[in-house]
Amino acid sequence: MALSRSARLGAVATAAASFLAVAASGAPTPGAPGIGDPYFPRLGNGGFDARHYDLSVAYDPGTGRLDGRTTLTARATRTLSSFDLDLQRLRITRVEVDGRRAAFTRDGDEVTVTPRRELRAGRRFTVTVTYGGTPRPLGGPIVFGSEYGWMKTADGVFVACEPNAASTWFPSSDHPSDKATYDIRIKAPRGLTAVSNGRLVSTYDKGGSTYTHWQESRPMATYLATATVGRFDVRTGRTPGGIPVYVAVDPVLKDAGGPDVYAVTAAATDYWSKVFGPYPFEETGAIVDDMPQAGFSLEVQSKPAYSAVRDESTIVHELAHQWFGDSVxxxxxxxxxxxxxxxxxxxxxxxxxxxxxxxxxxxxxxxxxxxxxxxxxxxxxxxxxxxxxxxxxxxxxxxxxxxxxxxxxxxxxxxxxxxxxxxxxxxxxxxxxxxxxxxxxxxxxxxxxxxxxxxxxxxxxxx
Incomplete structure (x- = not known):
């Protein structure tokens, strides 16, 4: 017999209380498998605070194959005998803690990592996960009945993960209460553009591939991370107020009508900076992809992602989220x-x-x-x-x-x-x-x- 929703939540709360009681004694304890959010009880993870993600992903649009290596730097908030990460579907081939191979087990989307030695409270540590497979988007009633997450397009992928789909493409503490900074490195077929959060550190071609490195230096919730890949016309510059702008638009949409995304983005970023306070990130911009199946846009941090832009109002909505949702x-x-x-x-x-x-x-x-x-x-x-x-x-x-x-x-x-x-x-x-x-x-x-x-x-x- 399946437990009722209230019973499941009660069990999570009881387990969390037990973890805290034992943790107070200083003895090593397993990290909680979730933070206990009533909507997604097993998302996020207790026992550590995520500080930085270094993501390296290689994507082949032809096969849909993703190969990744994620290194998470975190701080133990209590002495840990093991801890959990969120990762959906993709196969893990190796886990290391502080450079040493670690044991791991899986229970659905929950990955439990057991390091060789306990992690003392207050200690910084790294966990590196090597993994691969074919990511699949999530679906269901939550996001307007649409698919969301890692969504394959005709020439690449459109990545928009609110609320619980970041773990479809990288292992994480997948809850907005556990924010971190990011380095995101993307390998894609030569000729495609890879767009992510923050500022562009480097991009270069080698052999048949293009390598791109983005860096988000401000804390970010996992669902706001992206690694969108495709053919894009890119325009860069600065708003009249001096904020760097990076706008990538799928050339298929060039003659689709609608607003001037670059101009509205620049104007709205400056205006909201007067109304809501200083712009919180290093760069503003947009990713506009031909992805009609998505049917929504998302406030991807520093570069909102639009499955299509039909009106100016949508742009100002997603840019307002940079303050309300992304920064706060x-x-x-x-x-x-x-x-x-x-x-x-x-x-x-x-x-x-x-x-x-x-x-x-x-x-x-x-x-x-x-x-x-x-x-x-x-x-x-x-x-x-x-x-x-x-x-x-x-x-x-x-x-x-x-x-x-x-x-x-x-x-x-x-x-x-x-x-x-x-x-x-x-x-x-x-x-x-x-x-x-x-x-x-x-x-x-x-x-x-x-x-x-x-x-x-x-x-x-x-x-």
Whole structure:
């Protein structure tokens, strides 16, 4: 008989409490197999803090074969007899801890590594995993019923991994609460372009291959990492405000119409830097690939990935995520409105900035578009549940909450609050309670009733 979901979560919580109790004694203990996020209990890993990933991947678009070698540098948060990593489907051929071969076992997507000696609390260590196979995308109801993760294209691969698909292509602590810096090295057939996060360190041809090295020096959640490969027209430069720009567009989409991705990216990056605080990364940009099967775009750190760009509003949404979601990441997936509600509200602010519609009018349009008995209003935005975490209510009602907050506390306090939020939690993690506390501190107002009504209570709020 299968355990119920509540029983499974209870078992995870009990195991976590047991791990902590033993860890307090200083005796070696196994690392927890997950951080205990209710939506994905086995994702992320307890007992260590990821600090840096050095990824080397070789991809053959013809066969779909990926060969990889990942070295994770981490710090033990308690004395470990073993620890876990997340890796889906791909076959592991070797594991080393601090350069010495280590034993490992697998249980589905969970890899348990047992080093030759215990890892003392506070110690930095490296784990190197050599692996290979044919990555497969994930599917199901979570991401709009679409495939996501490692998605093969006609000339390469489109990699967009929110929320739980980074482990389809590299071993990791696959949860946004465990952020790290990255070096990502990609080998692809000569003539293809490999695009990843951060800044381009080097690219060169050797034999029939192109080798590309990208470096993300700011902490990044695993789901925001990419290794997209294909034929791209690349344009580089700087925004008017001086931020480096790298935009790669699939030439198949050259005459598809739509906005000038480079121009909008540059303009929006500079504008959000004024509204939300300084741009948090070394480079801004975009990856635009011909991937209609995906049906979504993703706020890939420093270079949002678009399966296609149909309007300017999509670009400003994904760029707003560089502050709300990428720099300030959720502590648990139930707080996803802090990403999507804010990015949707940014679309309303952009329309206001462009003079086409006020944010108040955008609010009224969204509020009035759905009758009180519409299922939209049944979603509890502060805890929307795993399979509906990307429902339209999280986006739209999340944005409505921000407009109601703005109208309650006034523009002066509201536009102090946004950069205060991104500064306080820059490169870190936060939750809804953190935002409520800061909003009350900045505004000097009691806001519990507003957040309770708009985020925690199902039903259409009365105006």
């Amino acid at each position: 990441s959720v502590a648990r997936w139930k707080d996803i409105w802090l990403n999507e509600g804010f990015a949707t509200y940014a679309q309303w602010l952009w329309a206001e900035h462009r003079g086409t519609r006020t944010a108040h009018d955008s609010f009224l349009a969204a509020y009035g578009a759905r009758a009180a008995d519409d299922p939209f209003w049944r979603i509890v935005v502060a805890d929307p549940q795993r399979d509906t975490m990307f429902s339209s209510a999280v986006y739209q009602r999340g944005a409505m909450t921000l407009q109601m907050l703005r109208e309650r506390i006034g523009d002066r306090a509201f536009f102090r609050l946004l950069p205060a939020w991104t500064e306080r939690h820059r490169y870190g993690n936060a939750d809804t309670a953190d935002f409520l506390r800061l909003a009350e501190r900045v505004s000097g107002r009691d806001l519990d009733d507003l957040f309770t009504r708009w985020l925690f209570t199902p039903g259409k709020p009365a105006l």
